[in-house]
Amino acid sequence: MNSGTHAGSPAEAADADLVDGYLPDDEVLATARARSADLGCGPLSAGAGATLRFLATTLRAKAVVEVGTGAGVSGLCLLRGMVDDGILTSIDIEPEYHRAARSAFREAGYPPGRTRLIMGRALDVLPRLTPGGYDLVFVDSAPIEYPSCYEKAVALLRPGGILAFHNVSGARVTDPSRRDPDTLALREVARAFREDDRLVPALLPVGGGLLVAAIA
Numbered sequence: 001m002n003s004g005t006h007a008g009s010p011a012e013a014a015d016a017d018l019v020d021g022y023l024p025d026d027e028v029l030a031t032a033r034a035r036s037a038d039l040g041c042g043p044l045s046a047g048a049g050a051t052l053r054f055l056a057t058t059l060r061a062k063a064v065v066e067v068g069t070g071a072g073v074s075g076l077c078l079l080r081g082m083v084d085d086g087i088l089t090s091i092d093i094e095p096e097y098h099r100a101a102r103s104a105f106r107e108a109g110y111p112p113g114r115t116r117l118i119m120g121r122a123l124d125v126l127p128r129l130t131p132g133g134y135d136l137v138f139v140d141s142a143p144i145e146y147p148s149c150y151e152k153a154v155a156l157l158r159p160g161g162i163l164a165f166h167n168v169s170g171a172r173v174t175d176p177s178r179r180d181p182d183t184l185a186l187r188e189v190a191r192a193f194r195e196d197d198r199l200v201p202a203l204l205p206v207g208g209g210l211l212v213a214a215i216a
Contacts, residue, residue: 048207056081
């Protein structure tokens with residue numbers, strides 16, 4: 001019998017606090033996070049943001065796609081990991097999110113040429129991007145769209161590129177009593193990652209669960 005902690009235990013809560021507090025927000029990130037709260041768009045946790053920056057740095061990412069701009073919290077984390085001339089393409093349907101993100105990027109000192117913000121539905125925009133032309137694709141949008149985004153996102157990645165989906169909670173995905181559409185969509189995309197021979201997947205316990213995979 002496994003003697004580890006149970007989901008939701010005080011020990012796990014303490015671990016989550018440690019992960020999120022390990023690299024505290026600077027002023028720019030804190031401001032972007034406050035804007036996210038004002039807009040109600042649920043900012044990325046500090047731990048998940050640090051993981052994205054780590055992945056972008058490891059890849060020496062030059063071209064990154066983000067689905068779900070929010071107020072720019074995740075975009076800042078990705079930009080900080082990318083090479084100096086890298087370009088972040090960020091997709092969202094909400095114009096106020098793009099306005100908030102532009103403010104965050106400007107406050108962080110990134111010139112407009114480092115970001116390409118596209119207004120529209122991800123399922124319409126992703127097929128118009130260059131196949132095999134990106135180092136990293138990060139998806140943080142409505143869970144119901146995750147299965148449809150999945151194949152389109154894989155097609156954008158170069159060999160060795162990384163795919164990351166946010167808020168794929170292990171507890172939520174594995175609880176058979178949950179049958180709502182969002183949970184079923186998360187379960188479907190988690191299964192697709194696991195069964196796709198092109199991918200080397202892992203589910204990381206940061207934020208609401210970060211499902212990642214490298215293109216083999």
